[in-house]
Amino acid sequence: MTEHLLNHRPESALGLDNVERSLREQAQSTIREAILSGRFTAGQKLTERQLTELTGSSRSILREALSHLEARGLLIRQTHRGFTVAKLNPRAIYEIFELREPVETLAAELFTERASDQEVAEIKAAFEALEHSFEAGDLRKMRTAKEWFFSVLFTGCRNTEIRKALENVIDRISYLRIQLLNDSERRKQALIEMGQLANALVARDRDAARNASIAHLVSARQALIKQLSKSN
Amino acid sequence: MTEHLLNHRPESALGLDNVERSLREQAQSTIREAILSGRFTAGQKLTERQLTELTGSSRSILREALSHLEARGLLIRQTHRGFTVAKLNPRAIYEIFELREPVETLAAELFTERASDQEVAEIKAAFEALEHSFEAGDLRKMRTAKEWFFSVLFTGCRNTEIRKALENVIDRISYLRIQLLNDSERRKQALIEMGQLANALVARDRDAARNASIAHLVSARQALIKQLSKSN
DNA sequence: AGCAAGAAATTGTCAAACAATCTGACCGAG
């Protein structure tokens, strides 16, 4: 049972799906998806057996994939003790947002100046998708929509380095949301904030984008830390 | 011949040398060191045979290491065509500095507020080491001293995320310097700028640190791009 | 010189094996 859940081909939202990928890449994104979707929880230990079964690949390939994911910060490796899903404490969350604030804000600012009209339209569409999945209460679709939104944002800012730096970092908190954000009040608030950002981006208003980005990140950080310190 | 050059154990400047490391880690840092030291040049193709000989490890281990380095952006992988050392064009340099500017500046600002007195002393020492190696004209030592300086900066700012994000990015331009920075005039200028940053950090003067950081990055970016467009 | 067919090299992947280390169960001493 649940066979079909394990073999799906994810991350279409990231524009990375070359369809013909190596097994290693497939294994990588299968595991990544399992983490981001909450199937593997933060701190959980992952054994190689479990993962070879999940991905269907051999140990060699699996370990290449794990090595990659470790470098991206999604997994923690302890010699002779295997891999665990990276766990975030309040301190780490604080640090991540401290980094995100200037970078993501820069991305938003650059977007207003560099994005194509098509990208502007797409960011609007992505936000609307987010709204719809929110109304439908579909957590999985919310994550996909959010990934789409950020993907367009990072593409439109015309800076691959920013994209890479933030994708890693956002991945790591993305799956935390699944665990923590049952607070639908906060979700609603987040949606409003992202709406303001989306509006500013669509209007190509650099200052407004800057303000909206900062406001959103500050408030997201506070909410996350609050919930995390409660649950720990 | 040159056996001793191949088997060295690098990265002592990064505080990562646990002495007892897995072969995979050793292979990883041997390759990284080979790239950063300029032994492998940007764009160069690396075959697995060549690298197993260099690292002394088996293919499986080697490929884990390569997978890691690929994730860190130091290597580029093309399916069935192997790995090449990441190559930076002017556009990529521009993007990297666009990212570095807000992040590294933030790191400098945080350092002035969070670093311990010992770290302040160490950043002074690191800068002095940089000065000395500059006077001695020793490129390798200059790189080590610079790594030391940044390592202390990133530690003192008390934000692991910033450290990780910047280490990746700085690695990538670090070896470019070896190729391009034969311009000793520019090196002198860079030293002066870093001196100003060091002074501001030691004085724990946040605003001065901010200004010095920005000034340095802007000027470093311009110099790099200028040289790169000349040599291409 | 240009090009196509075949040979050689390289990468992608798997499987089997063994050493080193960790984990958990069992057992005896206090």
Add this chain to the structure above:
DNA sequence: CTCGGTCAGATTGTTTGACAATTTCTTGCT
């Protein structure tokens, strides 16, 4: 009954050899 200690089983680290898929080099033909 709890606290160590020992030992077996499980897990990770690493190597080797094999083979298919693909790329790159060579060679010979026109």
